[in-house]
Amino acid sequence: MxxxxxxxxxxxxxxxxxxxxxxxxxxxxxxxxxxxxxxxxxxxxxxxxxxxxxxxxxxxxxxxxxxxxxxxxxxxxxxxxxxxxxxxxxxxxxxxxxxxxxxxxxxxxxxxxxxxxxxxxxxxxxxxxxxxxxxxxxxxxxxxxxxxxxxxxxxxxxxxxxxxxxxxxxxxxxxxxxxxxxxxxxxxxxxxxxxxxxxxxxxxxxxxxxxxxxxxxxxxxxxxxxxxxxxxxxxxxxxxxxxxxxxxxxxxxxxxxxxxxxxxxxxxxxxxxxxxxxxxxxxxxxxxxxxxxxxxxxxxxxxxxxxxxxxxxxxxxxxxxxxxxxxxxxxxxxxxxxxxxxxxxxxxxxxxxxxxxxxxxxxxxxxxxxxxxxxxxxxxxxxxxxxxxxxxxxxxxxxxxxxxxxxxxxxxxxxxxxxxxxxxVPEFLIRFLAWLLIHTFYRVRITNGEAIPAHGAGVIVCNHVSYVDAIAIMAASPRPVRFVMDHQIFKFPVLSWVFRNARAIPIAPVKENPWLTEKAFVDIAQALHEGELVCIFPEGKLTRDGELNPFRGGVLKIIERTPVPVLPMALRGLWGSLLSRDPSNPFARTFKRGLFSRLELVVGEPIPPGEVTPELLQEKVKALRGQWK
The missing domain is CATH 1.20.1250.20 (MFS general substrate transporter like domains)
Incomplete structure (x- = not known):
């Protein structure tokens, strides 16, 4: 609109x-x-x-x-x-x-x-x-x-x-x-x-x-x-x-x-x-x-x-x-x-x-x-x-x-x-860095951004296209968002300061660190109880071909503990960027895209917790993304 x-x-x-x-x-x-x-x-x-x-x-x-x-x-x-x-x-x-x-x-x-x-x-x-x-x-x-x-x-x-x-x-x-x-x-x-x-x-x-x-x-x-x-x-x-x-x-x-x-x-x-x-x-x-x-x-x-x-x-x-x-x-x-x-x-x-x-x-x-x-x-x-x-x-x-x-x-x-x-209040500086990074390299458009609730808890699910997906969502959202991210990325030098102050929630596979996995779900429940927005990437990994990977069931575990609406989102325009896993030559595709390439975040309507399934969420996100990767 x-x-x-x-x-x-x-x-x-x-x-x-x-x-x-x-x-x-x-x-x-x-x-x-x-x-x-x-x-x-x-x-x-x-x-x-x-x-x-x-x-x-x-x-x-x-x-x-x-x-x-x-x-x-x-x-x-x-x-x-x-x-x-x-x-x-x-x-x-x-x-x-x-x-x-x-x-x-x-x-x-x-x-x-x-x-x-x-x-x-x-x-x-x-x-x-x-x-x-x-x-x-x-x-x-x-x-x-x-x-x-x-x-x-x-x-x-x-x-x-x-x-x-x-x-x-x-x-x-x-x-x-x-x-x-x-x-x-x-x-x-x-x-x-x-x-x-x-x-x-x-x-x-x-x-x-x-x-x-x-x-x-x-x-x-x-x-x-x-x-x-x-x-x-x-x-x-x-x-x-x-x-x-x-x-x-x-x-x-x-x-x-x-x-x-x-x-x-x-x-x-x-x-x-x-x-x-x-x-x-x-x-x-x-x-x-x-x-x-x-x-x-x-x-x-x-x-x-x-x-x-x-x-x-x-x-x-x-x-x-x-x-x-x-x-x-x-x-x-x-x-x-x-x-x-x-x-x-x-x-x-x-x-x-x-x-x-x-x-x-x-x-x-x-x-x-x-x-x-x-x-x-x-x-x-x-x-x-x-x-x-x-x-x-x-x-x-x-x-x-x-x-x-x-x-x-x-x-x-x-x-x-x-x-x-x-x-x-590091939120000011983090939002500035996110705004600066995204708007320096992209022409950003948000579709149906008014669907993001002004108040109250919710879980955001989005496709995972690049290493800057969280920054793009952070820059687009009018509210602070708590991101759930892989614990290895969370500990990445320099960026770890940003993630800690953005109050990101590190998570690990159950086989690797069951204690950290459980702690992540407890932290997510606490954040939702306090009325915050939490974002997860249910694919669990970056796409290697631009298409959606199967959505995992972690979102079900989250809303079983804390029944809140789930908000589907889709990022469009990041596939093929330097920070995606596009296998083609990174310099050639960056030159082809040029500076200030288009990026769009499409927001869907909230889904009641009782209707949520991984398959439904994947279908909604894929429909929001359309053919533009």
Whole structure:
């Protein structure tokens, strides 16, 4: 079945009004914040005598402080109340806050504007759990990665347009302040109008008793999230991204002014390029992941964040400093300017590839009745990391580091943190290696992938064509799969690390090692009892002619112990590859196939355990494979 393009969601009421609600909120946040930061950077003496570098790091910190204080309560409300109702309340609150801010702009009252920054932080705190808990409630599983990509794209396009509008409007003479005040009020009203179209989204836990103590609820929320290790470490990985982004983006105003010697247009250009990169990376996720939650993209994104962070430091050192202040055209004419822009774009693209799969994993693997509170727990950690980021940036500046050196330090810290997280959850790295190996050499297609159950135990049976069959299935499945493999292959040097961390189950022939055989069946039963997917190759050996070998009876022994559905699959296109047992000349056939040869995984419908026989499974797999080997 041909999967619809993610942009088709814009024509549907279950997505479009919500998208525009969150888009206008992100837009308005950034019109307001950027206008304030711009006026403090380029016209500071008219507003305050405080150090502008300190204010540029303090104001973003104040914006995210409410996330730390009130996210736990917001998560409970989002689980208890209908989400459309919460969204409409948030939009009315935004109108009130922007009214206060408008008065602050007109009266030249800095601290009233700072109070509005905190107010918008509260507005975003309440909306955050709704934003990400709404999607898994309204979208199908195969739509989730595309929907998240659109939401992230919309968020950062909103950020981009907000930053451009905020920076441009506020310096417009003589009506800059009035334009900002009117625009922010207008966007708030438009956001409320969009929220009226959000369809009913029933509360998953309407009987929930709200704990109004944010501190005890925060502790309880984080404790609940810790029970699911992959989800909790994904929350940490998500929070680290916001730490990274908070440090990098907070330096852009002073970087543009003091290091690049640009006017506010150069600052806007840097933000625009970064935001375009985030949007592009978010949209690329659906194409690269094949409509499934592909966490293998997370290490890919993390590597890019470090590489381009270091490269931005090097590019800054090679920048030809102009003699005076330059506008955008003057900046682009300087030696090294295009390299700096390319690095900002790269950071954005890989940031999108990093963050979207993490959101989708959290949404799909946490308790459906606890999604909002899980997202709230993530927002608490995000806030904590971003507050720490603001403090770290201020400490580094006070210690005498230049802004490019802060970029370098952040990139190095990202590499260390990524290594730590991926060592704790090797699934991320293994999925990355599987995705990289398969997609580097093959054009992969999955047919009927939606038949793979989103939850619950099952046994996968598949034909055995090559040495990379398990990697192909691993790369195609949206869920982790436990593979049963020959114990000799399991002990193969170097690869044994991959197999152990993928939690493969080694098995031996009964005559060779009866204890290991029995242990394998016990491990399989335990995995199925815990609701996991287990894959076996019932032929027991690689095909030597491309045809199926007789299926053995091990699958019957498995489902006798643990009656679960059996899911037939067929790999098509691997016979004749270098890693198959095709007897013909390996170099000739590899040259004939060429790079990026086609590979297809065809998924059948689950078979109830009471109907399973080796002969039926072989017939199903052979039919799925067809004539293409």
């Amino acid at each position: 041909q999967k619809s393009n993610q942009f088709a969601l814009f024509a549907q009421r279950r997505f479009s009004p919500f998208f525009w609600t969150q888009f206008l909120g992100a837009l308005n946040d950034n019109v307001f914040k950027t206008a304030l930061l711009t006026i403090l950077t380029y016209d500071a003496l008219s507003w305050t005598t405080m150090d502008t570098g300190l204010l540029n790091n303090l104001i973003p910190g104040l914006f995210i402080l409410p996330f730390f204080l009130f996210s736990a309560t917001s998560g409970q409300l989002a689980d208890k109340l209908e989400k459309g109702r919460v969204a409409r309340f948030v939009k009315l609150l935004e109108i009130a806050i922007m009214g206060i801010a408008a008065y602050g702009w007109m009266t030249h009252h800095l601290w009233l504007l700072v109070a509005a920054v905190v107010g918008m932080g509260i507005h975003s705190t309440i909306f955050g759990p709704v934003k990400y808990a709404y999607l898994p409630q309204q979208l199908k599983r195969e739509e989730l990665i595309g929907g998240n990509g659109l939401i992230e794209m919309g968020t950062f396009v909103g950020i981009l347009l907000g930053e451009i509008l905020g920076a441009v409007l506020v310096v417009h003479k003589p009506w800059g302040l009035q334009l900002v005040a009117g625009a922010t009020l207008g966007f708030a009203v438009l956001g409320w109008l969009a929220s009226l179209g959000i369809p009913n989204s029933p509360a998953p836990a309407p009987e929930l008793k709200v704990n109004w103590n944010p501190f005890t609820e925060t502790v309880r929320n984080l404790g609940f999230s810790r029970r699911n290790r992959p989800v909790f470490l994904s929350l940490l990985g998500n929070s680290w991204f916001w730490f990274y982004g908070a440090i990098m983006l907070a330096q852009f105003p002073m970087y543009a002014k003091n290091y690049l010697h640009g006017d506010h247009g150069v600052f806007v250009l840097l933000l625009a390029i970064f935001s375009v990169g985030i949007g592009a990376g978010s949209l690329l996720c659906e194409r690269l992941s094949g409509h499934k939650v592909e966490i293998g993209l997370v290490p890919f994104g993390s590597i890019g964040l470090s590489v381009f962070g270091v490269e931005l430091y090097l590019a800054s050192r090679g920048y030809a400093t102009p003699g005076g202040v330059v506008d955008v055209a003057g900046f682009l004419a300087q030696g090294g300017s295009w390299r700096i822009l390319l690095d900002c774009l790269g950071i954005g693209v890989f940031g999108g590839l990093y963050i979207v799969p993490l959101f989708a994993l959290i949404q799909t693997r946490c308790d459906p009745a606890h999604v909002s509170r899980t997202i709230a727990g993530m927002n608490i950690m995000n806030a904590l990391f971003m507050v720490v980021a603001a403090l770290v940036a201020m400490v580094l500046l006070k210690a005498g580091l230049s802004i490019p050196e802060i970029f370098l330090a952040t990139a190095v810290m990202n590499a260390l943190v990524a290594f730590y997280i991926f060592s704790l």
